[in-house]
Amino acid sequence: MMAVAEAIAPPRSNSRRVVRRVFRNPLALTGLAVLAIGVVLAVFANWLAPHDPTQTHLSNAFAPPGTAGYLLGTDDLGRDVLSRIMFGLRASLHVGLLAVAFSLVIGVPLGLIAGYFRTVDALISRFTDLVLAFPFLILAVGLAAIRGASLGNAAIAIGIAQIPGMIRIVRSETLRLKSLDFVAAAIVEGASDAWVLGRHILPNAGSAVIVQATVGIPAAILGEAVLSFLGLGIQPPAPSLGTMLADAQQFASRAPWAAVMPGVAIMLLTLAFNIVGDSLRDALDPKASRR
Amino acid sequence: MTVSTNGSTNGQVLAVKDLSVTFRTEDGRVSAVDNVSFDVADGEVLAVVGESGCGKSVTAMSIAGLLPRTATVGGSVRLDGTELIGADKRTLRSIRGREVAYIFQEPTTSLNPVFTVGHQISEVLRTHIGLNRQAAEARAIELLKLVGIPSAERRISDYPHQLSGGMRQRVMIAMAVACDPKVLIADEPTTALDVTIQAGILDVLRGLRERLGTSIVLITHDLGVVADLADRVAVMYAGRVVETAEVHEIFARPQHPYTVGLLGASPAAGRHAETHRLSEIPGLVPVLSEQPDACTFADRCSRAGETCTTSQPELTAGVHRVACWHPVREAVEV
Amino acid sequence: MRRYLLNRLWQSLVTLVLATIVVFVGVRALPGDPALALAGEDRDPESLRAIRQQYGLDQSWLVQFWQFVSHAARGDLGQSIRTGAPVRSMILSALPVTIELSVLAILIAGVIGVGAGVVAAVRRGGPAEWAANALALLGLSVPHFWLGLMAILYLSVALGLFPASGFVPFFTNPVDNLHHLILPALILGTGLAAVIMRQTRSSMLDALSADYIRTAEAKGLPPKAVIGKHALRNSLIVVVTIVGLQLGALISGAVVTERIFALPGFGKLTVDAVFQRDYPVIQAVVLVTATAYIVINLLVDLLYSVIDPRIRVRGEA
Secondary structure (H helix, E strand, C coil), X not given: CCHHHHHHCCCCCCHHHHHHHHHHCHHHHHHHXXXXXXXXXXXXXXXXXXXXXXXXXXXXXXXXXXXXXXXXXXXXXXXXXXXXXXXHHHHHHHHHHHHHXXXXXXXXXHHHHHHHCHHHHHHHHHHHHHHHHCCHHHHHHHHHHHHCCCHHHHHHHHHHHHHHHHHHHHHHHHHHHHCCHHHHHHHHCCCCHHHHXXXXXXXXXXXXXXXXXXXXHHHHHHHHHHHHHCCCCCCCCCCCHHXXXXXXXXXXXXXXXXXXXXXXXXXXXXXXXXXXXXXXXXXXXXXXXXX | CCCCCCCCCCCEEEEEEEEEEEEEECCEEEEEEEEEEEEEECCCEEEEECCCCCCHHXXXXXXXXCCCCCEEEEEEEEECCEECXXXXXXXXXXXXXXXXXXXXXXXXXXXXXXXXXXXXXXXXXXXHCCCCHHHHHHHHHHHHHHCCCCCHHHHCCCCHHHCCHHHXXXXXXXXXXXXXXXXXXXXXXXXXXXXXXXXXXXXXXXXXXXXXXXXXXEEECCHHHHHHHCCEEEEEECCEEEEEEEHHHHHHCXXXXXXXXXXXXXXXCCCHHHHHHHHHCCCCCCCHHHCCCCCCCHHHCCCCCHHXXXXXXXXXXXXXXXXXXXXXXXXXXX | CHHHHHHHHHHHHHHHHHHHHHHHHHHHCCCCCXXXXXXXXXXXXXXXXXXXXXXXXXXXXXXXXXXXXXXHHCCCCCECCXXXXXXXXXXXXXXXXXXXXXXXHHHHHHHHHHHHHHHHHHCCCCHHHHHHHHHHHHHHHCCHHHHHHHHHHHHHHHCCCCCCCCCCCCCCCHHHHHHHHHHHHHHHHHHHHHHHHHHHHHHHHHHHCCHXXXXXXXXXXXXXXXXXXXXXXXXXXXXXXXXXXXXXXHHHHHHHHHHHCCCCCHHHHHHHHHHCCCHHHHHHHHHHHHHHHHHHHHHHHHHHHHHCHHHXXXXXX
């Protein structure tokens, strides 16, 4: 029944070719390697961390990096900076993935609907405007005030803030795809809206969504660090890279390493994500790769 | 006609000799233009015709050094005796827009959307002649009138999108002739326009030639345009000039089988299908580097013999020149 | 043009009304009774009622909302529940700090971002592009509050180049004012600069391959005019859009930057108000932020029509 539409649908980007392109790029490989190390450190922190991240040893306070047993030194309470960074990475990744998942679950359907059914487009656009008009921090602050400060609530706030971007990407992809011959053909052939959206539009919008999601994860990680820094994220004594920085700010001139190391960890993690995201985008978009 | 149409007189403005262009690509070097030579006399209109991909646009771009950095250009292009190939960027810049000016195929994208047409015309005058703002603007109005744009005083503050396609092309022409160039290179100037508008643009070009004595290199694949405007024709195929003659000669007595095909005439009964296929199938123009020692047209030619696949024909001497081992000599019904 | 503007104005108004409602309801969804908080130790029903009456908390939400809106329309944003100070004057004293910080940050980010983006596009494939790309990637990845901490630690404390905290009003001492704000603005601008650089680079690459650039070259214009005028003007249309979209992020960034550098700005006011459940202040702060965001976006739209004449006419048609 969908003969014409199927016949003229463009071939989707070959996933194997995309993977090959990413793996041929040395920068992307470096990013992937850093990412892999970060994930391993975070996931297996329970076994890999040399110390309990919340255990205080006041006698060992302010040990500089390199001190026996404390590779990256200790903080004001004698807690091991390395162990805290490993558990902090876990919190960062947790929030990053959760927030992006949240924005995907809400943003993708809304974007498809806004792009496909013009009648509700204005309504959804007002909604995205509204979310954009609230600075993400105010949203997060409000959510923390209503539901209490926690990692999960931080993730939700960040996820909400990322919804407009997701909606816009999916909406514009839907608009673009809808005007293409093969989708028009499917509509003429009498395919249901759900079929057209699920069979033709969503799969072809997939690469744009993937790229948006890969950009969203590092943004969410930075957002979590900001919220925790302000005391709106994970609650002490559980470590997060943001709270470590907030603590370290108090004694930064005495133990600069406690302020430097967590920041470097965040930067490496987000940098790795951004590099992988960039190379993925280049690999998916033949036009971009020529540049 | 007051101007000489004889390409071999001494009144040459533009002399292209042995021009070769190659491009560096991912698949190695690709030749686009091979040993092209032609002259353009003062006030003459030379049409360069051929299918798309035959190298006619590349030839045009290489004259004033407009090719991308991936291109390597060899040979000689002399403008009033000044060598342009290998000239430094400063010299080329001072020649472009002043001595050699261009008109492109797509007036919609060739004009900058964010500046008024008056500004875009004035810019040339201010760059090359050093006119001040008021003088440049006054001259821009004159130029718009010259190319037949009504109420030019108001039109100079219009943006390109406010004009029709034909008006935009007139603006492009006004911009090109602003500094009274010696040579105007018009690359498919009417291709993107409606048929009804084409005639107007051709009128403007004809008027300019008569009033300003500008030499025109007309790049086109439209033989109607050629018949309308050109004094002389150079036919290009696969990066080479295969035939050149005065315009009535080309139409009355085409000698190269390719030219014959282009004209859509049949040199002999029974070859009808063959020639039609030829003028209809685009993109069959072969890559030059593949056949260094053969006539590039041999594969598609109904007259090809053994010589054609083993050695490359040179242009004959004279006024009607042709590069073919077996030129068409019989009369052709056009 | 007028119809286009009116349409945009109408959309903005709808967004603003929605924002006001969301804020009003949201603030009332916060746990904790402000009357209890205000009463402190003195919690007898009589004084609680008096407090509720004084702040209008005993009225229905609808009445409270109407009062809030009608007062706000007259510029009266109520009083802080905590300090009793008029919210209007609190905002008026905090706003200039944040505005100056943000404007400086946008200026710095614009100059660095557009400059680096143009260089990267023009010197494509060379070391300059590589360096610009690497810097942009770093700018996107570095947590800017950490960068702020590092700057304080190494530039202010160790080297003494800049004051580590505090603020001097511009009209009191302009030099001192800039000295205090330049580092925070630089830090706040890093992310934006990276975003602008990437956008400028990619839209410059698009512009440079356009037909009108070939025309500009065929006209014999010098490279300065071809790149700096013909290509850049077209690229800036996209760049302006991106800057508009980044405003929300900039405001959030300003909150953190103000906290790190102890600047008495709008961000500090916001965070304090939420932690203290100061209803009138929260309401006002969000209202002002949302209004600012909407107004600035409207201005960005107007800016388009200055840069891109095609938009001007679309409205006329």
